[in-house]
Amino acid sequence: MKPGEQPPDRGFARLLLGFDETRRRFTETTVPLICTSTEQQTFRTAVSGAMIGGIVFNAIGGSRHTVEQPEQHGGSETGANAMIHIQLSGESALTQDGRSAVVRAGDITAYSAARPFRLDHGGESLIVRIPHHALPVPASIVDEVVAVRFARERPLVGIVHPLAAQLGRTVHRLQGGAGRRLAESAVGMLGAVVVETLQDRGDRTRESQLDAVVEYIELNLARPGLTVAEIASANFMSVRTLHALFEEHDSTVAAWVRTRRLERSRRDLADSAFAGLRIGEIALRWGFRDAAHFSRVFADRFGASPRAFRASAAGAAVSSGSPGA
Template sequence: MWSTVSSGGLPAGERFEWFSDLVSREVMPTVISSERPASFHTEAAVMELGELRVSRLAYSPLRSRRTPALIRRSDPEQYQLALVSAGAMSLTQHGNDCGAGVGDLVFWDTSRPSDARSPTGDDREQQLVILQLPRTVLPLRPRQLDRLLARRIAGGSGMTPVLASFMTSLVDHGDQCTPTQLRQLGTVAADLAAACLAQRLDTEEQLPAEVRQRALVQQIHTYIEHNLGDPQLNPAVIAARHGISVRKLHQLFQGHDESVHSRIRRRRLERCRADLALPGALGRPVHLIAARWGFSGPAVFSRAFREAYGVSPTEFRALSINETCAGCTLRRSALS
């Protein structure tokens, strides 16, 4: 589902000019400059999520400016929310100026002049994951959102790490989804972006109830994911952590494909299954793998694993190692 372009196949002297022209033609008119155009390289990809787009971008240090004249020429009329996944960036817009590092979010408006740049003297490759959000998908007033333009949204607390984790998952797993699933993920992305921005503005009560509810469900999913190894993880703990009753927690999961218990159990089993398939983990006893992902004992884990996958953990590990060895043999034969 990713549409990808790269400067790798071009002569080094043509890469920067090609990228500059590509951005102005396919994204929006922008003045791009580089201190080292001869050594410039980039790779960009975009994926449609219904009304939204997500893009990932890796590039050599540069400066990108949007002037009033360029905005008048063409404007996608979007808000854009970027996760810094490598390197760093600075942004100036609407009288604000910020610097952001790995794990931080940065928010800007394509309809306003802006100046984005890599830190001076920083030769590291920059990597961003960007949500391109039509104005209509954010249920917050433009005047309120203006307060967040070119403001660093720190990645360590609240809804920010939940949104960052979701954006990273889109990059890692989005290409495994169907078009219908991608549209559904677009709705989730819009909800999480709105919840994250509203939290920064202290206006969460202004969000529609359904947006708050969907964002809360995703926040719970992220909490479960980060705490699978805790054997005490259960609905009561999850509900208390999110300030809701256990009854409310179960109500949130009604209409979904699985209950809270089922989700915890499935994700623990999937994590164990992935570890058991690793050749490098062959010396690690099965019961330690089970304990690592929160199972209370070997018998409970073995029974749950067999029910889910039709074989015991030990049998699955042996089959996985045999398949890996067979694949290596085939590759060696093809090369000889």
């Protein structure tokens, strides 16, 4: 795929796979994975899934199997993604970065396919692959909770399970602008779950502060006049403290605001519901006063101009909606 080209939204309905086909599919992922099972002769796994707006949903259920990634792949494309595992039924176990988590129906955990991990999969699950640029929290926060059980007893985790169960049954039907908005909402909710779990793990005052700051930024992205001083003041801290919060996660306040504005603009450019808006109007919706500046930073971020990206997204939507696609 060319830089900046929008991956076409696509889905596939429920497939029933034997062991050899399941193992082959794992070895053909961006980071090759090793799949084993003690039930190879009777092995059956049902899978369905969708890619929408660069976010991948896979519903998996059936025979118990183990998926391993034994090597470091820091430079891979998959390394720029967070993997969120939602256990719908049964039990699975995840090991990564020296930690282990056993998850049962209603629990959630996270991992990275770019670093060694082992997933002993049982029952049914929904696995969501989220590009780091689409996460509503810094990627380094997710790294702090890999192979940690997000307990189903927690308020936000408890909300996610029934929604994920329904999504697991209908994931292959996600499409168009409505599907993109649903996918974005799911990512936002999973980001909140990550923060909730992190705050529950000991003294997490700094993460609580960062969560409040990120929420304030999200609510005010559309205002061109949003400043670092305002963000600090609204969250009862000094500008120096605010900068230090983001430096701990290898970012800056300005870079985070710009990234979130670009991601929102990118979403709207790909959404047919906003086809009637000019590119400059979409830029202004997310705080970019200067259309030329917006075009430059958008191209720097996504490898294509806003106009080329919008055309690519429109073409991908037509292809995914055509018969036999």
